[in-house]
Amino acid sequence: MSITAAKALRIRNLHASVGDKRILNGIDLEIRPGEVHAIMGPNGSGKSTLAQILAGRDLYGITADEFSYGGKDLLAMKPEERAREGIFLAFQYPVEIPGVSTVTLLKESLNAIRRHRGEAELDAMDFLTIVKRKLALVEMREEFLYRSVNESFSGGEKKRNEILQMAVLEPRLAILDETDSGLDIDALKLLADGVAKLRGPDRSFIVITHYQRLLEYIVPDHVHILAAGQIVKSGGRELALEIEHQGYAWLEREPGSAGRPLAAS
Amino acid sequence: MILTPWDVRKIMGETSRNLEHLIDREYKAGFVTDVEQEIFPPGLSEDIVRQISAKKGEPEFMLEWRLQAYRHWLTMSEPRWAHVNYSPVDYQSISYFSQPKQDKDRPKSLDEVDPRLIETYEKLGIPLREQEMLAGVAVDAVFDSVSIATTYRGKLAELGIIFCSFSEAVREHPELVRKYLGTVVPPGDNFFASLNSAVFSDGSFVYVPPGVRCPMELSTYFRINAANTGQFERTLIIADEGAYVSYLEGCTAPMRDENQLHAAVVELVALDNAQIKYSTVQNWYPGDENGRGGIYNFVTKRGLCRGINSHISWTQVETGSAITWKYPSVVLQGDNAVGEFYSVALVNNYQQADTGTKMSHVGRNTRSTIISKGVSAGHGQNTYRGLVKVLAGAEGARNYTECDSLLFGDRCGAHTFPYIEVKNRAAQVEHEATTSRISDDQLFYCMQRGLSREDAISMIVNGFCKQVFKKLPMEFAVEAQKLLGISLEGAVG
Numbered sequence: 001m002s003i004t005a006a007k008a009l010r011i012r013n014l015h016a017s018v019g020d021k022r023i024l025n026g027i028d029l030e031i032r033p034g035e036v037h038a039i040m041g042p043n044g045s046g047k048s049t050l051a052q053i054l055a056g057r058d059l060y061g062i063t064a065d066e067f068s069y070g071g072k073d074l075l076a077m078k079p080e081e082r083a084r085e086g087i088f089l090a091f092q093y094p095v096e097i098p099g100v101s102t103v104t105l106l107k108e109s110l111n112a113i114r115r116h117r118g119e120a121e122l123d124a125m126d127f128l129t130i131v132k133r134k135l136a137l138v139e140m141r142e143e144f145l146y147r148s149v150n151e152s153f154s155g156g157e158k159k160r161n162e163i164l165q166m167a168v169l170e171p172r173l174a175i176l177d178e179t180d181s182g183l184d185i186d187a188l189k190l191l192a193d194g195v196a197k198l199r200g201p202d203r204s205f206i207v208i209t210h211y212q213r214l215l216e217y218i219v220p221d222h223v224h225i226l227a228a229g230q231i232v233k234s235g236g237r238e239l240a241l242e243i244e245h246q247g248y249a250w251l252e253r254e255p256g257s258a259g260r261p262l263a264a265s
Numbered sequence: 266m267i268l269t270p271w272d273v274r275k276i277m278g279e280t281s282r283n284l285e286h287l288i289d290r291e292y293k294a295g296f297v298t299d300v301e302q303e304i305f306p307p308g309l310s311e312d313i314v315r316q317i318s319a320k321k322g323e324p325e326f327m328l329e330w331r332l333q334a335y336r337h338w339l340t341m342s343e344p345r346w347a348h349v350n351y352s353p354v355d356y357q358s359i360s361y362f363s364q365p366k367q368d369k370d371r372p373k374s375l376d377e378v379d380p381r382l383i384e385t386y387e388k389l390g391i392p393l394r395e396q397e398m399l400a401g402v403a404v405d406a407v408f409d410s411v412s413i414a415t416t417y418r419g420k421l422a423e424l425g426i427i428f429c430s431f432s433e434a435v436r437e438h439p440e441l442v443r444k445y446l447g448t449v450v451p452p453g454d455n456f457f458a459s460l461n462s463a464v465f466s467d468g469s470f471v472y473v474p475p476g477v478r479c480p481m482e483l484s485t486y487f488r489i490n491a492a493n494t495g496q497f498e499r500t501l502i503i504a505d506e507g508a509y510v511s512y513l514e515g516c517t518a519p520m521r522d523e524n525q526l527h528a529a530v531v532e533l534v535a536l537d538n539a540q541i542k543y544s545t546v547q548n549w550y551p552g553d554e555n556g557r558g559g560i561y562n563f564v565t566k567r568g569l570c571r572g573i574n575s576h577i578s579w580t581q582v583e584t585g586s587a588i589t590w591k592y593p594s595v596v597l598q599g600d601n602a603v604g605e606f607y608s609v610a611l612v613n614n615y616q617q618a619d620t621g622t623k624m625s626h627v628g629r630n631t632r633s634t635i636i637s638k639g640v641s642a643g644h645g646q647n648t649y650r651g652l653v654k655v656l657a658g659a660e661g662a663r664n665y666t667e668c669d670s671l672l673f674g675d676r677c678g679a680h681t682f683p684y685i686e687v688k689n690r691a692a693q694v695e696h697e698a699t700t701s702r703i704s705d706d707q708l709f710y711c712m713q714r715g716l717s718r719e720d721a722i723s724m725i726v727n728g729f730c731k732q733v734f735k736k737l738p739m740e741f742a743v744e745a746q747k748l749l750g751i752s753l754e755g756a757v758g
Contacts, residue, residue, distance in 0.1 A: 055713050083715040091713075095706045099728030105714060108724060112715035148728070165714065 007070030007086070007172055008032050009054075009204070014064040016046075016053055016229075023049045023060070025229035031173070034201040038215055038240060039208045041226035042248040047208045048092055050226070051177040054206075055089040056082050069173065083109075084116035086172030090162040090179045097149040102161060105149050106131060106168055113169060134167040137197070138190050155182040163194045170198065175206045180214040192217030212240035304494065305362040311335060314463050317362050321432045321466075324439055334452035334462030341456045347619040348648040348680055349588050351561065354526055361464045363494040406486050417481065426510075427472040428483055431499050434470035441472055445503055449532035449569045449596070457528040457590075458565040461497045465530065468498035473508035473539075482738050484513040487529075495526040502532070504539035506572065511542040513738060525550075527586075529564045537572030537599065542580070544737050545593075549585035556615025556644075559587025566593035567623075570602035570631075578605035579622065580736045587616060592650065594623035597631035597659075604633040607733040611726075612645025612677070621651035621682075626659035626692070635666040638730050641677035648680040655692040662692040671729050672702040 009031040016024040024046050031037050041047050053060055056079030067074045074082065097105070110130075111121040122130070135142060138160050150158050159179055166174055174195075180188055195205060195218050207218055215223070215237065223239040224231045227248070233239065305313060314335050318328040343353070421428050427438060435442050452462035469485040487498060504510050514531075527549065533541050543566075552559025562585075568577035579593035595604030606622035624633035639647040647670065655662045670679035685694055703725055711721035727734070 055709075057709060079709060079712040080715050080717050083713050089713050091710065095704070095710045097707050097710070097725060097728070098701065099731055100724055101728075104724065104728070105711065108711075108716055108720065109714035112717075112720070116715070169714070 009173060010066050010068050012064060012066040014050075014053075014062070014067055016049060016060045016062050018060055023229055024053070027226075027229070027231060029224070029231065031204050031206065033172075033204055034199075035222065036195075036199070036205045036207065036218060036220045038218075038220035038223045039206060039226055040210070040212070040223060040240060040243055043210075045226045046229040047226055048177055051089055051092075051175050051206070051208055054082075054175055055079060055087060080112070084113050086113075088166055088169055088171030088174045090159075090166055090174065090176045092177040092179075092181070094150050094158045094162055096151045096153075098151050100149050101146050102149050102164075103128075103131065103145040106145075106165060109165070109169060131168055134164055137167055137194060138164045140164060156184065156187055159183055160187060160190070163191055167194050167198070172202065173204050173206070174198070175208070177208045178210060179207075180209055180211070188214060188217060212244040215240045303362075303364050305360050307360045308357045309335075309359070309361055309464065313361055317464055317466065320362065321435065323432075323435055326439070326443060327435055330447070330452065331463050334459050335464075337453045338456070338459035338463055341459060343456050344590075347590050347650075348646065348682075349590065349617040349619050351588050351617075354561065356460075359526060360494045361497070362466060421479070421481075424477050424480070425474040426477060426479055427470065429470055431465070431468040431470050431501065434501070438470070438472070441503065442470070442501070445501060445532070445534055447532075449534060449567045450530050450565050455565060457563040458530050461499060461528050461530045461565070464495075465497045465499035468500040468529070469502075470500070471502040471510060471512065473504050473510045475506040475508060477505075477508050479508070479510040482511050482513055484515065486515045495528065497527075498529045500529070500531040501534075502541055502543070503534045504536065504541050504575075506536045507538045508536075509540045511544070511738060513544045513546070515546050515548070525559075526561045526563070529566075531564070531566040531593075533568035533577055535568065535570050535572060535575035535577050535602075538574045539572060540576040541568065542578045543568070543593070545579075545581040545583070546737075547581065547583045547585050547589075550587075551585045551616050552587040552614065554614045554643075556587070559616070560585065562586035562589045562591060564591045566591065568593075568595045568604070570595060570597045570599050570604060570628075572602075573599040573628075574601045575599050576603040576605075578607070578736065580605075580607040580733065581609070581620075582730075582733070582737070583608070583610040583618060583620060586618070589616075589618040589620050591620045592622055594625070595633065596625045596627065597633065597662075598627045600628040600630055602628055602631045604631070605736075606633075606635045606637070607736045608636070609638045609640070609730045609733045610647055610649075611640040611642075612647045613642045615644050617646045617648075619648040619650055621649045623652040623654065624664060626653075626655040626662035626664070626689075628659060630661040631659055632662070633664045635664070635668070636732050637666075637668045638733055639668075639670045639679050640673070640726055640729065641670065641679050642673035644676050646678045646680070648682065650682045650684075652684040652686070653694055653696075655687040655689050655694065657688040659689050660691055662689060664692075664694045666694075666696045668696070668698040669729070670698075670700040671726065672700065 009029070011027055011029040014024055014027040015022070027050065039047055039050070049060065053062060056077065062075060064075070069082070069085065069087065072085070077085070107127050110127065114121055131145065132142065135145070140160055144161070150161060153161065159182065162179060179191055183191065207214065207220060209215065220237060223235055223237060225233040225239065225243065305316065311332060314331050315328065318331055418428060427434070429437070447462070450458050453459055471483055473479050485500065487496065502510065502512060531543070533543060535541050547562065549560035549562055550558065566579065568579070570577050577595050581593060583589055589610070593606060597604050604624050606624070608620065610618045610620050612618050621637060622635055624635065626633065633653065635651060637649050637651070639649055641647040649668050651666065653664045653666065666683065668681055668683065670681070672679055679700060681698055683696055685696065687694055703722065707725060708718060708721050711724065712718060716724065
């Protein structure tokens with residue numbers, strides 16, 4: 001299988017904990033190339049932990065019967081190896097990196113990924129041409145590129161910066177961790193546009209969100225409801241609308257739910 | 266390990282090739298050159314001072330100067346105010362003179378230099394044959410106590426620029442040496458400067474005549490080779506009226522378990538409308554990861570802006586030495602004079618650095634800028650110590666100081682001791698300081714974008730030091746960036 005070929009994510013019986021605290025309690029999930037999956041759930045249900053674990057954060061004790069991407073065991077891959085294989089996480093809380101400009105980070109990232117794929121590194125001119133085209137896509141000014149990564153950015157600007165990075169790096173599996181929170185309707189549309197432009201038969205997305213509003217713009221193939229570290233219900237788009245109308249409280253009474261009290265949403 | 270986050274090759278083209286040898290993953294400069302050496306027995310006395318002077322065939326005035334300094338030194342005691350800890354130096358156990366044995370006093374051309382010495386510098390990435398050199402950089406190579414070669418001398422002489430070893434300057438240009446030596450750092454200035462004045466062996470001498478802009482970077486490469494020797498070099502740079510010169514100093518030493526003393530003095534003199542840029546990339550052996558061995562770097566560096574509109578800048582990247590005690594300073598005597606200090610000091614493992622600057626404003630409308638970046642990792646202790654002094658007559662004096670610390674892990678330290686003495690009401694003095702640390706969140710963010718941990722660290726540290734690197738001559742900025750990356754190896758994880 002070539003490196004750029006489509007890849008599937010397979011998760012079976014994934015558990016994660018921090019110390020004695022169990023956060024994920026047996027997640028099963030399969031995402032095939034080209035699919036968009038939305039993961040919804042109340043606060044504290046483990047959505048962000050799942051995103052962090054997929055990206056390779058090492059804060060958790062993890063066990064799984066299978067946890068693979070493109071047939072490779074994710075637990076054996078460092079975060080940067082996962083990134084170079086095409087996994088991208090749009091962070092819920094992007095960090096500030098004083099002194100390092102966005103353009104520097106992006107150039108290093110893109111070239112690390114290209115090297116991994118056996119492609120030639122881009123020189124400064126070719127790189128800038130690509131980035132400027134993507135800037136227009138997220139309606140950011142060029143001046144952003146030369147500012148330190150996320151430093152003194154507003155919440156909305158930080159999120160746009162994540163979208164820009166996703167657009168430049170063109171991941172195979174993009175995980176959007178509440179990228180919509182704090183975005184106004186215009187920025188939300190930009191995000192949806194960005195995803196729409198990338199969407200294709202060999203790319204997949206995990207869209208983590210609290211609200212179904214985003215799913216009006218990014219229409220998912222599947223919706224999963226996460227509660228107390230388990231996927232308690234899966235369905236199509238309409239499941240998101242149910243959540244919209246009923247909130248999360250009804251899950252507690254659903255058969256097949258985790259059967260333990262849920263954190264308040 | 267890939268340490269080319271800045272696409273060094275592309276930016277620099279092939280010039281970076283030579284520099285890549287200089288620094289590698291480990292302390293690659295730590296080898297010993299096997300040459301027959303003439304070495305004085307350990308110990309210091311008037312007799313040793315006389316022998317050093319005789320060895321160099323010095324005129325009488327020079328010997329007298331040394332002896333006075335020596336007698337003064339005997340009355341002094343080692344300073345203890347720096348924020349560093351080390352076992353006392355036994356000055357009688359050190360040898361004060363060491364040179365590779367040669368047929369003549371000093372070889373006239375490179376063909377007469379012992380090929381093993383030329384090889385040593387080649388291994389360090391400093392080719393001494395002109396056709397192999399970095400274009401536009403003239404080098405004086407100092408090996409233990411003597412200068413073994415100075416390149417591009419002929420080309421510089423056409424412009425009236427003198428660039429030679431200090432010993433040669435004493436012999437060939439005694440009037441210039443006599444006129445300027447000790448005018449910036451007097452022989453009794455401090456304990457280490459007095460010691461140096463008594464026993465200094467060699468170093469570089471630069472004189473740029475009025476109105477001449479030196480067309481190339483001048484550079485001295487200091488190498489300690491022999492065991493149990495101290496290195497006491499002396500550098501004197503004079504920019505006459507309207508002259509300009511940019512000078513760079515590099516240094517390495519073999520890896521040895523015992524500590525070695527390096528007590529240098531550098532004096533800069535800028536006359537009316539003259540400018541001197543002095544850059545240092547200091548990579549003395551820092552000791553091993555347990556803090557064993559390494560160089561004690563106790564150095565006095567001072568510039569005197571004597572003339573109106575004169576300008577002196579110090580740029581230093583300090584990554585080596587077990588202990589650094591160093592305050593490159595500027596005395597702003599001429600009206601409108603400008604003094605600058607740009608510094609990156611990095612400590613890892615058990616390294617200790619107490620470094621900073623002194624800016625003394627004497628003349629009117631004098632300006633100074635201090636940018637200090639301290640990076641601490643491992644058990645390293647990094648201290649910034651700075652003095653900004655504005656005398657009563659320094660009408661319109663201005664200073665801006667920025668002092669930033671970056672911490673790595675939880676066992677290192679950053680300390681700041683800024684002293685400000687202002688005697689003039691109209692002076693403007695600003696001081697800004699920040700302390701930050703490299704967080705796991707930052708590293709994870711970069712790694713999630715495909716960077717290795719090492720590249721992420723290197724990128725963040727280089728970003729932190731950017732302001733200072735911009736001030737280095739281009740060839741050396743690349744070198745400095747790589748050096749930082751390597752010096753931080755193993756600092757996290």
